Amino acid sequence: MRIIDIINKKANKEQLTKEEIDFFIENYVNGNIPDYQASALLMAIRLNSLNEDETSYLTNAMINSGDTIDWSYLNTTIADKHSTGGVGDKVSIVLCPILSALGLTVAKMSGRGLGHTGGTLDKLESISGYNISLSDKEFKNVVENHKMAIVGQNEKLVPADKKIYALRDVTGTVESIPLIASSIMSKKLATGSNCILLDVKCGNGAFMKNLEQAKKLGNLMIQIGKKLNRKIAVEITNMEKPLGRAIGNKIEILEAVETLKGNGPKDFTEIIYSSGATLLLLANKANSEEEAKKQIDEIIKNGKALEKFNEWIKSQNGLVEEIYKEDWFNPKYKHEIISNNEGYLKINSAIEFGLVAMKLGAGRSKKEDSIDFEAGIYLNKTSNDYVNKNDVLFTLYSSKPIDKNLSNDLLNKIEFSNKPFEIKEVLTKLM
Numbered sequence: 001m002r003i004i005d006i007i008n009k010k011a012n013k014e015q016l017t018k019e020e021i022d023f024f025i026e027n028y029v030n031g032n033i034p035d036y037q038a039s040a041l042l043m044a045i046r047l048n049s050l051n052e053d054e055t056s057y058l059t060n061a062m063i064n065s066g067d068t069i070d071w072s073y074l075n076t077t078i079a080d081k082h083s084t085g086g087v088g089d090k091v092s093i094v095l096c097p098i099l100s101a102l103g104l105t106v107a108k109m110s111g112r113g114l115g116h117t118g119g120t121l122d123k124l125e126s127i128s129g130y131n132i133s134l135s136d137k138e139f140k141n142v143v144e145n146h147k148m149a150i151v152g153q154n155e156k157l158v159p160a161d162k163k164i165y166a167l168r169d170v171t172g173t174v175e176s177i178p179l180i181a182s183s184i185m186s187k188k189l190a191t192g193s194n195c196i197l198l199d200v201k202c203g204n205g206a207f208m209k210n211l212e213q214a215k216k217l218g219n220l221m222i223q224i225g226k227k228l229n230r231k232i233a234v235e236i237t238n239m240e241k242p243l244g245r246a247i248g249n250k251i252e253i254l255e256a257v258e259t260l261k262g263n264g265p266k267d268f269t270e271i272i273y274s275s276g277a278t279l280l281l282l283a284n285k286a287n288s289e290e291e292a293k294k295q296i297d298e299i300i301k302n303g304k305a306l307e308k309f310n311e312w313i314k315s316q317n318g319l320v321e322e323i324y325k326e327d328w329f330n331p332k333y334k335h336e337i338i339s340n341n342e343g344y345l346k347i348n349s350a351i352e353f354g355l356v357a358m359k360l361g362a363g364r365s366k367k368e369d370s371i372d373f374e375a376g377i378y379l380n381k382t383s384n385d386y387v388n389k390n391d392v393l394f395t396l397y398s399s400k401p402i403d404k405n406l407s408n409d410l411l412n413k414i415e416f417s418n419k420p421f422e423i424k425e426v427l428t429k430l431m
């Protein structure tokens with residue numbers, strides 16, 4: 001078999017066989033296929049796509065490129081949840097302890113943020129001591145004893161994705177639905193979970209800019225899951241505006257804690273109830289969405305969800321007590337953006353808020369950048385809130401002096417109207 005023949009086949013819009021896809025992955029990972037040939041094949045795939053079978057073969061080949069985790073000895077449902085990445089997305093930090101408190105086991109590997117999207121790992125690392133790099137044995141111990149853990153991607157899992165993603169990033173081949181689907185699904189399936197919710201973010205702040213693309217990605221991932229014997233559900237959720245009111249790291253942990261106490265922002269709380277109900281139904285822990293939402297409501301109101309959060313953070317060596325101290329979130333610089341207008345606010349860009357948060361220090365523009373855990377944005381007003389003249393719209397925080405021009409970047413992306421408008425948080429669910 002020769003890689004040049006495989007490239008030509010895909011360039012001519014022909015279907016690749018399982019053997020050809022296995023050959024590509026095996027030989028690219030072991031260094032026999034150089035980056036320039038892999039790039040040519042990835043571009044042919046971006047332009048001519050892969051069908052469902054080819055995408056499943058690719059996912060399987062990527063899973064087989066490294067180790068996999070087997071939880072079957074626990075004889076239980078292992079739940080997982082993955083988001084395609086957004087702004088203000090702290091869903092895992094709230095949803096996982098809720099599910100765990102309701103009897104599901106959650107073993108989750110998460111990623112860091114890059115560019116305008118924040119990463120769950122960075123947010124968790126803003127808590128002193130929190131260890132994202134548990135050994136395989138420690139990961140298993142925490143999951144067995146506490147019924148949940150969130151760690152970083154294990155280097156030995158899906159090495160093919162690591163190598164291919166780095167190449168896609170610099171060759172214009174990220175934006176391919178089958179390549180995104182196989183990248184996400186290979187990592188989820190290698191982690192050994194058997195009940196997975198995929199939160200496909202949709203809007204200007206996300207990879208999928210419109211509902212049609214998001215549905216295509218969601219359906220493709222469901223089909224791959226079916227072929228590989230896992231239960232998958234997809235929720236397509238709004239990323240036209242940031243999720244919740246907090247964007248950053250410590251500031252998002254505080255919002256997560258408030259949500260676990262039942263005081264979360266309306267949009268974020270709606271996503272938590274919706275995603276939680278979908279996973280409880282998928283795992284056969286509830287008979288209807290209504291019943292599932294009631295279970296979530298109870299576990300928040302009786303304090304067990306927050307108790308589980310505290311237990312989980314401690315189990316991964318995080319100093320959870322510190323986050324309840326008044327001065328834990330203590331940014332040196334603060335700048336309030338004041339409104340010159342009045343009316344119902346509409347935020348037109350999640351991405352701009354993510355970029356401003358990144359410029360304040362909350363995120364990275366390059367992988368090597370370090371993070372300022374104090375940096376971020378608080379939306380004193382969000383979409384559909386009524387704003388009076390001179391009200392504080394947004395507050396910017398940082399450990400370094402704040403460039404006042406950042407205010408204009410945000411003010412250019414909002415508008416006011418004299419009537420509230422409809423916002424849908426969950427655009428659609430696919431199962």
Ligand code: URA
Pocket residue numbers: 084174179180181183184207
């Ligand atoms: N997230 C991933 O893990 N992979 C992609 O290709 C895109 C988003």
